[in-house]
Amino acid sequence: MxxxxxxxxxxxxxxxxxxxxxxxxxxxxxxxxxxxxxxxxxxxxxxxxxxxxxxxxxxxxxxxxxxxxxxxxxxxxxxxxxxxxxxGAASDLLAYDVVMLGRLPHQSWFGAPGAQDRALVEASMRETQCWDWRGRALASLSGGERQRVLLARALAVxxxxxxxxxxxxxxxxxxxxxxxxxxxxxxxxxxxxxxxxxxxxxxxxxxxxxxxxxxxxxxxxxxxxxxxxxxxxxxxxxRVAVHAIAGQWVALPNEFVTVDNAPQTDAREVLRP
Known part of the structure; x- marks a missing residue:
């Protein structure tokens, strides 16, 4: 391999x-x-x-x-x-059905979803925290909620x-x-x-x-x-610079910025923990 x-x-x-x-x-x-x-x-x-x-x-x-x-x-x-x-997907589709689309490559033509398909769809929706609105139409979801449903669909594959x-x-x-x-x-x-x-x-x-x-x-x-x-x-x-902050790498603007109408200051000072 x-x-x-x-x-x-x-x-x-x-x-x-x-x-x-x-x-x-x-x-x-x-x-x-x-x-x-x-x-x-x-x-x-x-x-x-x-x-x-x-x-x-x-x-x-x-x-x-x-x-x-x-x-x-x-x-x-x-x-x-x-x-x-x-x-996106058809806006009238339920979130559950959108995620089930990820299982299509594993199903026979015109075949109904099996127990494994349903289990993987539920696991994916729970992992992305969208299981609770599985019965809601995609059109009724916020942008962030819809994104989590689409991620669940990708995981369900x-x-x-x-x-x-x-x-x-x-x-x-x-x-x-x-x-x-x-x-x-x-x-x-x-x-x-x-x-x-x-x-x-x-x-x-x-x-x-x-x-x-x-x-x-x-x-x-x-x-x-x-x-x-x-x-x-x-x-x-x-225009950006990479720094180590709190043990993590972060990319910060390498210019002066204004925050909440305060005087201009270095972005590294603004974001320092």
């Missing part, structure tokens, strides 16, 4: 007459969480969608060591779970690989912490996770970081390594 859950070689993605990714080669280890970061327009979402076979691409994508193009759609759906940015684009959208800080715990539990079980994040401090909690700019990979390495910190700072033109 390949030590890489997912890899790409010389990946190019043309969209609207422009090339968005320029020969990107990356590899994501099994049993690790990799965060993809970079400024707007870096190609982060495009890369993730190409890896998930949601966009046409040139080059090679390998899933569990095998050319992903040789997998059937059903095989890929069992191996790879996707949580997209701003995703039971795939070894999770690909998530902006999974923290609409989640408040406590539920962001819950998401972090869920991802950590997934990789501790031997799975792999790849997430595009704008929240750079949360991204620094990952095992590895892939730093992108203008459709190219600028750096990939452990989140705790100084070279990764410097790469992160460079792609944001020195």
């Amino acid at each position: 390949s030590k890489f859950a997912l890899a790409a070689e010389r990946l190019r993605v043309p969209l609207g007459g422009a090339e968005i990714l320029h020969g990107v080669s990356v590899a994501f280890p099994a049993g690790r969480w990799t965060a993809i970061v970079g400024p707007n327009g870096a190609g982060k979402t495009t890369l993730l969608k190409a890896l998930a076979h949601l966009l046409p691409y040139q080059g090679t994508v390998r899933l569990a060591g095998r050319d992903a193009a040789t997998w059937s759609a059903r095989e890929r759906a069992k191996q790879l779970a996707w949580l997209g940015q701003g995703e 039971g795939a070894p690989l999770l690909l998530m684009d902006e999974p923290l959208a609409n989640l408040d800080p406590p539920h962001q912490a819950d998401w972090l715990r869920i991802v950590r539990a997934h990789v501790q079980r031997g799975g792999a996770a790849v997430s595009v994040l704008h929240e750079t401090t949360m991204a620094l909690h990952a095992d590895e970081m892939l730093v992108m700019k203008a459709g190219r990979v600028m750096h990939q390495g452990p989140c705790a390594h100084p070279a990764t910190h410097r790469a992160l700072e460079r792609v944001f033109d020195g």
Whole structure:
């Protein structure tokens, strides 16, 4: 079995007459969480969608060591779970039914869900704390509640690989912490996770970081390594800086900020515990 859950070689993605990714080669280890970061327009979402076979691409994508193009759609759906940015489902569907959609790759055509499907759906909804509104229509949920239902749907697939684009959208800080715990539990079980994040401090909690700019990979390495910190700072033109605070790495604005109409002060002083 390949030590890489997912890899790409010389990946190019043309969209609207422009090339968005320029020969990107990356590899994501099994049993690790990799965060993809970079400024707007870096190609982060495009890369993730190409890896998930949601966009046409040139080059090679390998899933569990095998050319992903040789997998059937059903095989890929069992191996790879996707949580997209701003995703939804039919608004009149109940939350429970939305999560059950994650079990479709494991069911026969027109087959009814079995006991295992129901058990995995319940476990996923309890893990993301959305079981209590399983009987509510998706349209009746807040943005954060809907996001937790969609995360439960991705978990219900039971795939070894999770690909998530902006999974923290609409989640408040406590539920962001819950998401972090869920991802950590997934990789501790031997799975792999790849997430595009704008929240750079949360991204620094990952095992590895892939730093992108203008459709190219600028750096990939452990989140705790100084070279990764410097790469992160460079792609944001020195406007953020990585610091150790309370035993954790955080990315702070490297400029003066105004807080609650107070005099301008250094962001590191404002956020110091």
